[in-house]
Amino acid sequence: MNSGLPKRIRFTLMLPVVLILSAPVQSASLLDVSELRRGMQGVGRTVFRGTRIDTFQVEILGVLKNAFGPKTNIILAMLSGDPLETTGGIAGMSGSPVYVDGRLIGAVAYGWAFSIEPIMGITPIGEMLEILERPDAAAHTSIGGSTSSLEMQLSNVFSTIPEGLDVGQMQRVKTPVYMSGFSSEVLPGLREAFASFGLLPVQGGGGTDESLPEPTLEPGAALGVQLIRGDFNMTAIGTLTHIEGDRLVGFGHPMLFSGSTRLPMTTAFIHDVVASQIQSFKLGAAVKQVGVITQDRAPGIGGVIGKEAEMMQASISVRSPNRAETFEMEVLRNRELSPLLIQSAVVSSILSAEKARGEATIRTTLKLQIDGRGDALEFMNVYAGSRGLGEGVMGVTRPMMFLLTNPFEKVRVASAEFDLTIDETIKAARIESIRLDRSRFEPGDRVGLTATLRPYLRESFTVGSSVTIPSYFREGMLTLRVSSARAHLTQESKRIPGYFHVNDLDALIHVLENEHRNDALIVELLANRPGATVNGIEVSSLPPSVMVAMKGSRQSGNVRPVNQTVVSETIEQTDYVLSGQQIVFLSVGKEDGAIRFGPGQSGPGAKKK
Template sequence: MSRWKYLRGIIGLIIGCIGSATAFGADESLLMPVDDIRPGMKGIGKTVFAGTTIEEFDVEILGVLKNRTPHGDAIMAKVTGGPLPLEESGVLAGMSGSPIYIDGKLIGALAFIPAIFPKEPLAGITPIHQMLRDAEHVQSVADASFAPFVEGVRDHESFQFRPIRTPCVVSGVAPQSMAFLEEQLLPFGMTAVQGGSASQALIEEINTELQPGSAVGVQFIRGDMNASGVGTVTFRDQDKIIAFGHPMFGGGTVNFPMTTAYVHLTISTLINSFKLASSLETVGAITEDRLTGISGIVGQEAPMVPLDVVVSGNGKTHHYAFEIVDHPLFTPLFMKVASFNALQTTERSTGAFTISTKLTIEFEDAQPLVVEEQFTGKSSPVPVILGAFSPLDTLTETPLSPIAFKRVSLEMNVTDQMRFAEIIGLRVGQDEFSPGEQIEAAVTLRPYGEKPFTVKDSLVVPEGTLQGRFQLFACDAKGTSTFEALRAQAKFHPQTVEQLHRILREKISSNTVALTLFQVRPGVVVQGQELPSPPVSMLSMVSSIRRSTGKNSLTQGQIVAHAMIPTQYTVAGCASLEVLINGHLKKDTVEEPIAEGKGEEIDE
């Protein structure tokens, strides 16, 4: 996440803290302030251990930790009882948000546990007044970019508490995909749990009304794969609910589908105990994801982004359809998870492969963006998915303006062999050329495990090209992109969304040999747009700017002509040679020396 997005999130948090919205009309007589809580008090907690039935467990207060976090207290307790019982299983992942009552008054939500293996079922409770305070934040555009919650690396010699892990229960997932999902979710304190979906008959049979103690789901993926985070409702006021007692992601203002949930069973292990649950019916939207919990509105809709994935290979084609949560950080994350699962479900997970990808991104207010790429290797296909979705990552991370996605599709064509070739030679038929003449270039490639072969293409020397010595390059996509970024650095600092789209559209696929005719002759980039033949006055002005800018700069040479040669191989390497262009020297162009001086500064 960019520094600007982080700062906007902090500003949003400050605005929320000083706001006076009163979304929740809690009856104070039904709540117990943290200052009234004493060690030795006993109470009950409520959660679902099986099905949708809310059951009780016992709670004994051990103490109150004032200012455990900035302006945040914590109630420490021991939890026992329940059908398991909890003194044997420990606190379950999925119990986050379980409401805790003393003398019939709500004191808060079960929220965190010791980070290392406890001998007793100890737990921390987030006070209800802090949860209500955070749930009543003023919603603003700045809130939408709040920095995500990331669970830090724990020092095993220190003692600390961590949020109760949220089980992310997935169905329709290949076993090989679980490790990838776990890796993606681990920084956010979530545990990937392989489960299943509830049957349609069960969904129709159960009419679950969310209430304190009910299991609640937050849906991230639905369709041919389903993924939902599951916790417990802490408090409800008419159509508004609070849950979890700790952040899910720490996403600030969000818009995630909220569902009812069914607990199939509880599983207790020596390392981790959790609820195995399924989302049932979408009933509203989670709108806030804050330090002390999540909150949402029953009856409100949360639109999702459609994702279509097509995997073809060995004469077969498989189609997958998903809907993905709409959020700048989590849309790309869960699209990668769903696409990786589609690939793993369809194709083998080990051995040599070559995968050609085509990513199509449709927007609400712009032309579709299509980016093609090719990958080859012998190990995990994870880099394929990460690389294929890199344009989407770029779009969601841009500080230029929010981008609304209409639909995303990914096509993957899989071949069960490694198709890799190295550029080992470049030749042309002559050394000198004239403007308007074609340069016939032949590039020699040496494939992995095969004999070398040659690919050919031509470049046309533009009319009006000045006399001089030029370099002709034949390079892979990475080398060409690196060279271009060094040649015209400011060109890759887009000033508008349209310029960003242009950069992404011009991305070169790895199966391409790029032919480039280059001359060491200065040009200029202004406001992210390259001007290859600027007047001397503009060159003088830009060259005299004393401080560097991100959008205005001289270019380190000019691209006179280029051509792209597609191949069936992932290409690596580079070759070059010098050619002479017999053009005309123009005295009134940039061949004149650039005047030194202060000059005027171009608008930054």
């Protein structure tokens, strides 16, 4: 990154629509950092109230060479003027342009936690203008998908330092993110996630409000970037630094370190500045979409006026005994933040349906339309208990989280539909015991069983099922396992760990799509026969010669042995979220055949018939 001025400054004619949105802009005279001297006086531009651009005074203190790495300089300056004497640095000032002798030197962008005086770091304009030289992202580019690996690694390293605790660490001036539609219960999680990006969540004003006075796009004007829009809204607001034709730069530091992106860019109105001993911030709202943010880099963000944004479509339907609502929104595409933002929206949707916590049963459905994947993926489940709502929110968003954060391929979700049905009772039951219809078994026999289920605060009842012994199983011991989905998952992770160690996106989708629902009663017969998982797929009951050949594979990690295989399985759907399991050992093909219950278990079928 070069701290000097770019080799050429482009002057592009605005489109007619752009002339309406922004004031006529003449070429700004630029001042290189090499020409700055201590004691020089300057002026900054930003909005403190409404849409009027106010000025503040700047005194140059020096230049910090190589502040964040080779050839990345920061101009050190003291700011003054109303209201900075009482507020100090203000969240939302990021990008405020600073001029010395009428020439642009850069944008206010950095500061120090708990500083008594507003001594700030200014990103040189020469570094910011390099953003304008980058080509626009393609319409399908996914935010976070094209991030420079070095930039993301640096962002992750910096985020491990507890913000505000190291007073000597230069930090980005916080960017307020105004939210509407979100409940206060989700704020702590959002605050923690946003902290590593230097974002400050602020309730209220996240959506566009075209009834507000429309600002003019010019240096010093408030500039908004929408992360979510629709029934839920999030808009980050900073300051516009410089315009060239239909292109602009702002903020003076990264917002999400996303590289190429395509987020809605808006004008913004500032209601006022909220002074705080911890962090003063501008209280604002987006006014109107005017273009798209195409770059999110170390020296700032860059946008194009008049272009359209591209976001992920999502809907959330919530049904309860008292209410049925559907919420529509568009969400940014980001591997880390998108799942959290959607999770927060789902929680807020449930709270709006008048059911915050307590006993509940929640049935969930998620439909994901993924580009290049044909039919939509569908995931259904049910959760119950005092923590049922929380488990439901985590469960219904879990497949999207795994898919978006997978390490194998970029996944572009075209649309996501969440459906949640809430019943204010607990429909949960424990598998209490099982009874078998006989005690002696031969190959090919049908094993009939009756499972006794104990519902929460209700009388026990029974569910009948059966499973067939394969005719090829001649003689020996079989394990009959009757389990809930959660108990089954625990056992399977021990029996076939290779199944859950996926190596590609197809295997991940296969595991997610084949998870059992929590209301399923799973009846299985298992034999102590060798098998294997090949690239995560189970291959059962293999001959010894095949096992030897597979173990001799020259590729590591693709074959994992399995010592016990499932030879027969039946799934019974119930009306209850089940827990627990019962295990019975069956002797097959022997005259003195018998059944034996697992450790700590007994049941009505324990006696021979």
